[in-house]
Amino acid sequence: MTKQEQHTRTKRYGMVIDLDRCTGCGACMVACYAENNVPFKKNESDKMLSLNWIRVFKVDNGKPFPDTEICYIPKPCMQCDGRHMEGHSPCVSVCPAVATDYDYPTGIVSQIYTRCFGCRYCMAACPYHARKFNWWDPSWPAEMEKYLNPDVSVRMRGVVEKCSFCYHRYQKARDKAYLEGRDEIYEHEYQPACVEACPTGAMTFGDLLNPEHEVYKLSRSKKAFRLLEKLHTNPKVYYLSSKSWVRRKADNYLEGQSPGQQNNARKTETASH
Amino acid sequence: MTTPAIPEGVKRCSTGKFALWLAVVGAVLLWGVYAMFLVWYKGLNQTGMNDAYGFALWIWADLTVIALGGGAFFSGFLTYIIGKKELKSIINYAVIIGFICYSSALLILALDIGQPLRGWFIFWHANVHSMLTEVAFCLSVYFAVLTIEFLPIVLENPKLDRIPFLHHLSHNLHEVMAVFAATGVFLSFFHQGSLGGVAGVLYGRPFAFREGLLIWPWTFFLFTWSAAAVGPCFTVLITRITEKVTGKKLVKQATFRLLAKISGWMLLTYMIAKIIDTWYWAAVTAPAKGFTLMDFYTNNPVYGIWILIAELVICGLLPAVILVTRKGRENNLLLMTGVILAVIGVCINRWVMVLQVMAAPLLPFQDWYMYMPTWQEIATTILPIAYGIILIMLAYRYLPVFPQEKELNSGS
Amino acid sequence: MFPFIFEWAWDIPHLVFMGALWYALSIIGAGLTYCILKSLYDTATEEGGESHEHH
Ligand code: SF4
Ligand code: SF4
Numbered sequence: 059m060t061k062q063e064q065h066t067r068t069k070r071y072g073m074v075i076d077l078d079r080c081t082g083c084g085a086c087m088v089a090c091y092a093e094n095n096v097p098f099k100k101n102e103s104d105k106m107l108s109l110n111w112i113r114v115f116k117v118d119n120g121k122p123f124p125d126t127e128i129c130y131i132p133k134p135c136m137q138c139d140g141r142h143m144e145g146h147s148p149c150v151s152v153c154p155a156v157a158t159d160y161d162y163p164t165g166i167v168s169q170i171y172t173r174c175f176g177c178r179y180c181m182a183a184c185p186y187h188a189r190k191f192n193w194w195d196p197s198w199p200a201e202m203e204k205y206l207n208p209d210v211s212v213r214m215r216g217v218v219e220k221c222s223f224c225y226h227r228y229q230k231a232r233d234k235a236y237l238e239g240r241d242e243i244y245e246h247e248y249q250p251a252c253v254e255a256c257p258t259g260a261m262t263f264g265d266l267l268n269p270e271h272e273v274y275k276l277s278r279s280k281k282a283f284r285l286l287e288k289l290h291t292n293p294k295v296y297y298l299s300s301k302s303w304v305r306r307k308a309d310n311y312l313e314g315q316s317p318g319q320q321n322n323a324r325k326t327e328t329a330s331h
Numbered sequence: 332m333t334t335p336a337i338p339e340g341v342k343r344c345s346t347g348k349f350a351l352w353l354a355v356v357g358a359v360l361l362w363g364v365y366a367m368f369l370v371w372y373k374g375l376n377q378t379g380m381n382d383a384y385g386f387a388l389w390i391w392a393d394l395t396v397i398a399l400g401g402g403a404f405f406s407g408f409l410t411y412i413i414g415k416k417e418l419k420s421i422i423n424y425a426v427i428i429g430f431i432c433y434s435s436a437l438l439i440l441a442l443d444i445g446q447p448l449r450g451w452f453i454f455w456h457a458n459v460h461s462m463l464t465e466v467a468f469c470l471s472v473y474f475a476v477l478t479i480e481f482l483p484i485v486l487e488n489p490k491l492d493r494i495p496f497l498h499h500l501s502h503n504l505h506e507v508m509a510v511f512a513a514t515g516v517f518l519s520f521f522h523q524g525s526l527g528g529v530a531g532v533l534y535g536r537p538f539a540f541r542e543g544l545l546i547w548p549w550t551f552f553l554f555t556w557s558a559a560a561v562g563p564c565f566t567v568l569i570t571r572i573t574e575k576v577t578g579k580k581l582v583k584q585a586t587f588r589l590l591a592k593i594s595g596w597m598l599l600t601y602m603i604a605k606i607i608d609t610w611y612w613a614a615v616t617a618p619a620k621g622f623t624l625m626d627f628y629t630n631n632p633v634y635g636i637w638i639l640i641a642e643l644v645i646c647g648l649l650p651a652v653i654l655v656t657r658k659g660r661e662n663n664l665l666l667m668t669g670v671i672l673a674v675i676g677v678c679i680n681r682w683v684m685v686l687q688v689m690a691a692p693l694l695p696f697q698d699w700y701m702y703m704p705t706w707q708e709i710a711t712t713i714l715p716i717a718y719g720i721i722l723i724m725l726a727y728r729y730l731p732v733f734p735q736e737k738e739l740n741s742g743s
Numbered sequence: 744m745f746p747f748i749f750e751w752a753w754d755i756p757h758l759v760f761m762g763a764l765w766y767a768l769s770i771i772g773a774g775l776t777y778c779i780l781k782s783l784y785d786t787a788t789e790e791g792g793e794s795h796e797h798h
Contacts, residue, residue: 106381106700117696131696141534148535154463155452156750175452176375176445178385179463185535185693187383191445193376215374216445286693288621289535307696310621457744459760468764475771495789499782507774514770521763 070139070165071223072266072294073253074276075132077304079260082130086112089255090134092205093224095212097196109190111135111221112252119303129304132261134252135188135221136285136293137167143292149180149189158218165294166223174217181218185286186293189220223263224250245271266294283308283317336490338731341740349728356720363714366707370442377707383700384689389443392712394526394681396432396439397470398554399674401562403429403477404519407512408559409593417589420735421582424573425566426480427726428719433474435715440467442711462528469522476515480508487731520555527554530684537620538627539688541612549608550684556604560597561677563590564650564670571667573727580739581732588660591670595654598673602647609643627691631699634687638679646676 090096090112102108112134119127140146145160147167157174160167181189195215198206206212209226213219231247245264253261264271273296276282281298285308299305305317337343370377380387406425410418441447453467486492486501504511524547530539531548541548567587574581613624628636653659653669660666690700704712726732744761751757 104381106383108382115696148533152461152463152532154458154461154467155449155456156458157452157456173452173456174446175449177443177453177463178445179461179529181382181385182689183533183535187697189385190382191375191385193381194374214446218445286535288619289537289693291535307694310626310693310695312618312621312623315621454744455748456750457760458750459756465760472764472767472771479771479775496782496786499785499789500778503778503781503785507778510770510774514767514774518767 067267068163068165069268070266070294071228071248071264072137072165072273072277072296073134073223073250074262074273074282074296074298076260076262076276077129077131077297077299078301079258080114080130080132080256081258082114082116083257084114085255085257086132086252086261087114089251090221093207093210093251094222095196095206095210096219097192097194097198097212099194107193109192109219111188111190111219117304117307119301127301127303129299129301129307131297131307132252133186133188133285134295135167135223136186136291136295137165137221137223139165139292139294141290141292148183148185148289148291152179152183154179164225164228166225166228167220168222168225169218169220171211171213171217171219176216176218178218185289185291189218191218192216227251285309336488336729338487338489338729340737341731343728349724353721353724356717356724360714360717360721363710363717366710367442367714369707370711371447375445377705379703379705379708381700381702384686384702386685386689387702388686388704388708388712389439391682391685392715393436393439393443394685395678396436396715397523397526398558398561398677398681399565400429400432400436401519401523401558402564402566403432403480403562404473404516404523405559405562406566406590407480408516411509411512412516415589417583417586420586420733421566421570421590423484423732423734424570424582425563426477426484427723427732428566428569430474430477430481431715431719431722433470433477435718436470437474438715439711440470462525462532465525466522466529469518469525473515473518473522476511476518479504479511480515483508484726484730484732488729519558523555523558524551527551527684530688533688536688536691536693537617537622538691539684540616540620541608542616553601553605553608556597556601557677557680560594560601561673563594564598564654564673567591567594568667568670568674569723571670573723577727579736581736583735583739587666591654591660591666594673595651595660595669598647599651599655602643602651605647606643609639627687631690632701634683634690634699638683638687642676642679642683646672646679650676 087110090110091098094111096109096111098109105113112132115131115133117129117131119125121127138147138149140148140150140160145162145165147160150158150160150167154177155173155175157170158167158180159170176191178191181191192213192215196212209230227250228248231243234247235241235243249263253263262272262276264273266273266277268274276298277296279298281300282296283299283305284293284296288309297308302317309317311317343349378387402425406418406422409415410422441450444450453464457464457468483501483504486497486504491497492501527550528548530536531541531543531550533539539550541550543549543551567590570582570587617624617627625636628634628639650669650672653665654673658665659669686702689702692699745751746753
């Protein structure tokens with residue numbers, strides 16, 4: 059493959075989260091708040107009013123002590139490719155004002171805050187509750203305002219926001235590569251803040267189509283699955299787990315169905331694309 | 332001699348009594364207006380909505396008033412395009428009710444968006460693939476059509492009619508009304524449908540998602556159909572309430588019966604289609620996404636299977652059967668029961684297609700989401716009702732809305 | 744909504760959607776214009792007759 063070809067090749071940036079490793083420490087959430095200037099309120103007890111681009115969920119196997127097992131599931135925006143893998147993510151096709159868009163070169167679903175007028179149709183469309191609405195004017199404690207990230211714009215009241223896979227970091231990496239006369243950016247040059255912050259190394263990030271990237275291999279592992287695959291939203295966030303009960307928590311199964319069948323169905327589906 | 336403001340030959344109550352009632356309803360209106368400004372000034376944190384309920388009471392109210400306002404387009408269709416002359420006696424009122432419904436819908440939409448000053452983006456930066464874009468366009472254009480249909484009625488006020496230009500304008504508008512009505516029908520078919528499409532295209536929401544024809548999910552057709560079926564019922568209901576309140580006969584019984592008959596057949600066919608749709612969804616669409624029918628109706632405090640039965644049987648098939656049978660239509664009590672049940676049925680349908688969609692959990696580790704509207708949301712939803720009553724009071728008093736009123740009340 | 748806005752594309756969805764929109768708008772616009780002009784004309788030509796009635 060020539061250099062030029064490599065550059066123009068479409069990427070599918072994605073994430074693999076190893077649930078066996080995640081301890082639920084929440085470092086990813088904290089890093090995301092800081093990196094993306096996500097505002098917070100004094101009282102965050104109602105989580106459905108909290109702005110969080112990534113949220114860690116705690117699930118258990120439903121068994122009484124001493125058989126109880128616990129698993130933590132960090133959930134960012136899944137950056138869905140949509141049905142038929144054409145970029146018709148559930149949220150993108152519904153936005154009446156083109157305020158959220160599918161970026162074909164990277165596969166990242168963007169959100170244009172100054173274009174969004176707050177109809178919240180995209181929130182109704184997203185099955186993962188990845189989209190958050192600015193119910194209040196954003197505010198930070200006065201001292202903290204000095205620490206806002208200059209690379210990310212703050213959002214105004216009345217618009218929707220969500221995880222961007224730290225797209226500004228992608229832009230920076232791309233600029234750097236350009237200045238150095240490179241067409242490709244290296245795997246380590248573009249990593250979201252949450253992935254960097256994870257102390258157990260549970261999160262991996264890269265181009266799902268690039269065999270040299272770690273996510274390529276991980277996302278194809280036997281342990282890999284995605285949330286709500288049956289909806290055909292085609293997320294680019296994969297999870298790894300060795301426990302079958304965790305797999306069952308990731309999707310809805312009719313009586314007699316099991317995650318294994320699901321996996322095979324997916325394999326044939328991806329193969330046909 | 333000055334021309335009286337009240338149309339010739341009809342009796343209206345004294346100005347004092349009228350002003351008193353206006354003040355009473357006006358007080359409710361002011362309460363709503365206060366809440367409206369609170370929402371605009373402080374933002375949507377004044378509502379009970381949250382990130383699970385991006386759509387809630389307001390969107391339901393929107394969908395419902397538009398379905399009920401469908402009486403205007405369907406009566407227009409029957410009067411001007413099919414040529415049902417008998418309906419001329421009720422078409423004015425249907426237009427006024429439609430006008431109220433659609434202006435209310437636009438007002439609620441202006442409240443519901445987080446950045447009202449950017450509302451025009453939906454037109455300017457239109458995404459032609461979004462059902463909501465189609466709704467916004469058709470809704471605003473159809474509202475313009477309704478305004479044009481309303482205009483000649485306003486211009487017939489005796490005082491305005493004296494001005495030669497307005498007199499001619501009203502006459503000329505009447506002349507070409509069929510053209511406007513036809514455009515209105517065309518627009519209505521689409522926006523009523525698109526409102527159904529809003530929920531139906533959500534392939535990430537198994538409760539709402541439906542397969543369909545080309546780009547249109549089945550809900551697209553079902554919404555248009557149900558609005559055409561129930562819109563006229565609402566027109567009949569409001570007209571009967573107006574008759575009760577004013578103590579006068581305003582429209583001939585035969586007109587009510589004709590409208591009820593057409594409604595009844597529309598409703599019956601709609602219910603058959605809706606039941607087939609529900610069955611297919613429960614048997615094929617939802618299971619493919621990992622859900623059984625009962626997953627949507629259990630494990631939560633509100634949405635039991637009762638709501639499906641209420642929508643399809645008690646407020647669907649039952650009123651349809653009442654309205655298609657001659658006995659049902661001729662018995663006043665049965666007729667009104669049928670009409671009211673049909674109206675409730677469409678309200679339930681719009682409710683589940685908005686709120687139950689938001690409530691049903693998707694990930695197995697999530698629970699049902701429940702929602703409680705705040706007083707601000709309730710007040711702003713009651714606001715259009717108060718506004719509608721005031722507009723009807725004014726229209727009834729000052730405009731010749733009912734062409735048969737003089738004839739029907741000459742005896743008394 | 745207009746071809747000069749950057750989301751615009753000369754593709755089938757835009758042509759069908761916006762075509763229908765502009766079609767409806769032009770019918771409404773033409774209808775209104777006709778009514779207003781005709782009413783102005785009627786008012787102007789009728790002036791004489793009407794003043795007779797009033798006096
Ligand atoms: S997870 Fe939700 S917000 Fe993210 S791309 Fe998918 S549908 Fe859109
Ligand atoms: S809330 Fe904003 S991003 Fe979401 S659909 Fe509406 S305009 Fe688009």
